[in-house]
Amino acid sequence: MKLRIYSYNIPFKKPFRVSGNSVENRAGVIFQLEDEDILHFSESAPLPGFSEEGLEDARFHAIQIEKWLPVLKEDAPPRFSAEIPASVKFAISSLWHKKKAAKNGKPLSDYLNPSSLQQVPVNAAIGLGEKNQVYEYAKIVIQDGYKTLKIKVGEDFEHEFEILKSLREFYPGVEIRIDANQSWDGDTALKNLRKLEPLNIQYCEQPVAADDIKTMAYLKANTKQLIAADESVRNFEQAQKIIDHDAADILVLKPTLIGSIEDYQEIILKAQNAGLDVVTTTTLESGIGRRIVAELSATVNTSRYANGLATGYMFEKDPAPDEHLIVNGAYQVYRIKSSPDFNMDDLLLIAES
Ligand SMILES: [Mg+2]
Known part of the structure; x- marks a missing residue:
C-alpha cells in the first residue's frame, strides 16, 4: 500500500466572491492511495470563508503519511482526534471507505x-x-x-x-x-x-x-x-x-x-x-x-x-x-x-x- 500527497492550485475562471472577499484560486491537497493495483483518490481543500481550518493547517496534517498509512490499513473505520481538520478527516475517511468498497467490488455509493x-x-x-x-x-x-x-x-x-x-x-x-x-x-x-x-x-x-x-x-x-x-x-x-x-x-x-x-x-x-x-x-x-x-x-x-x-x-x-x-x-x-x-x-x- 502506497500513499502519495499532492498539492494543487488552480485558477477560477472568474474570482469567487464570498463574504466581501474575492477568491481567485482554488488550492488544496490530493491524496492518492495505491492498493492492489487500484488507485484511490481523495481531497482536502479548505474553502476560505467556509472552512474552520486554513490550507496550511490541512497540509500539515495531510502530509503525515506515517500516521495515515496504518489508519488506512486498519479494519475499522478511522477515528480522528479533535485537532484533525474536517477536510482532512473527509479525505482520509473517503480513502478508507473507497478501499473497502473496492474490496467488495462495489462503487463507494453502492457500498x-x-x-x-x-x-x-x-x-x-x-x-x-x-x-x-x-x-x-x-x-x-x-x-x-x-x-x-x-x-x-x-x-x-x-x-x-x-x-x-x-x-x-x-x-x-x-x-x-x-x-x-x-x-x-x-x-x-x-x-x-x-x-x-x-x-x-x-x-x-x-x-x-x-x-x-x-x-x-x-x-x-x-x-x-x-x-x-x-x-x-x-x-x-x-x-x-x-x-x-x-x-x-x-x-x-x-x-x-x-x-x-x-x-x-x-x-x-x-x-x-x-x-x-x-x-x-x-x-x-x-x-x-x-x-x-x-x-x-x-x-x-x-x-x-x-x-x-x-x-x-x-x-x-x-x-x-x-x-x-x-x-x-x-x-x-x-x-x-x-x-x-x-x-x-x-x-x-x-x-x-
Ligand atoms: Mg448556501
Whole structure:
C-alpha cells in the first residue's frame, strides 16, 4: 500500500466572491492511495470563508503519511482526534471507505448504501449580475436539462426580486431556490420572504446569521417559505440544535466541512428521523473531491431536492473535469470509475510513502 500527497492550485475562471472577499484560486491537497493495483483518490481543500481550518493547517496534517498509512490499513473505520481538520478527516475517511468498497467490488455509493441513486439531480447556480445575462444563462442551463435554479441573493433585494419575478414568469415549471448566505437581519428576512411568497420559491437557504437559530425558527413559523440551514449546520450538535428549535425544513450538508463519512451519515440519519430533507453540496473542490461528494449524495435516496454538485464549470483547469458526468441536469453517479485516470500534470507531489 502506497500513499502519495499532492498539492494543487488552480485558477477560477472568474474570482469567487464570498463574504466581501474575492477568491481567485482554488488550492488544496490530493491524496492518492495505491492498493492492489487500484488507485484511490481523495481531497482536502479548505474553502476560505467556509472552512474552520486554513490550507496550511490541512497540509500539515495531510502530509503525515506515517500516521495515515496504518489508519488506512486498519479494519475499522478511522477515528480522528479533535485537532484533525474536517477536510482532512473527509479525505482520509473517503480513502478508507473507497478501499473497502473496492474490496467488495462495489462503487463507494453502492457500498455505503445498496439502494443508492444511480443518477442524482443537480441544481444550476446563478450569480446575480445584469438582468439580461441572468436570463440568458438561465435559458442555457434550462435547455441543458437543469430543472432547479439556485440564485444568490442578499445584495440589492429590489433588483433581485425583479429578476426572480421574471424568471418565475418565463419558467413556471422550473424550481427556483435562493441563497441569502446570512446576509439579512431578522426584520429584513421576514419582509423579503413574505414578498417572495407569490413566486413559489422552493426554499430560502440561510436567510440570517448562522448562529441565529431563533430567528430561523421564527421565519419558518411566520412565513410560507421553506427554510434551509447551510452555514448553521457543520456538525451533529448543530444539526441537533436546528431540529430541537424547529429552525429549518432542509439541511444543506457539505461533507468536506463536516468531516468523516460517519459524521455525514450520522447527521443524515438524525435529519431523516426528524422529518427534515437533506441537500448535499460541494465546497467547490476539484473534480476529485466532487466525485466523492456526488457518491455521498447518491446514498441519500429520500431527498426531494436537487443537490449542489455542478460546480466544476468554475475552474479554468481541473485534474478531473466532470462536465461529461452531468447529463440532462443529473449527475451520472454510476459512471464514476473506481480507479480513475486523472490528469496529474498540474499537481505537485509533496509527500509519499
Ligand atoms: Mg448556501
